Amino acid sequence: MTTAVNIQTTPTEDQASSEPAQQTTFDVLEIQDLLPHRYPFALVDRIVDYVPAKKAVGLKNVTINEPFFPGHIPKRPIMPGVLIVESMAQVGGVVLTLLPGMKGKFFAFAGIDGVRFRRPVVPGDQLIMTVELISLKMNRIAKMRGKTMVDNQLVCEGEMLFSLID
Structure with missing residues (x-):
């Protein structure tokens, strides 16, 4: 059993007024x-950590009700790998659209490098990207x-390329 501990810090008066x-x-x-x-292509349920201009951590709760499961694969539902990569790309899209001057802009997926899949994703899993x-x-x-x-457990990893679409 894991116990969650919340540690809250109070900013100093200088920090609170200047930042x-x-x-x-x-x-x-x-x-x-x-x-x-x-829907059905929104593949991020929540961003649980965001560091401006650096990274984001998102989650996707995978349920048996996903529209791809009836055909992939009957009697052994497995989330398609391309949709796992797309989920990561959408988390990346959050980082990019929050960059200064990028709100409302669209970055298209332009390529992937070195992507590897390490284990299947099945109904009931929660992806942490x-x-x-x-x-x-x-x-x-x-x-x-x-x-x-x-x-x-590592499910998928790799590099992604994005291009701003005007």
């Missing part, structure tokens, strides 16, 4: 304000590294 609080979590409605994806910004060139081309875990 606005930065939002670090986003619910599904806030994610919809940032990304254009909708960590996506880090590696580079951003000319505010148009972004490279990101993603990793997806289920129950502290």
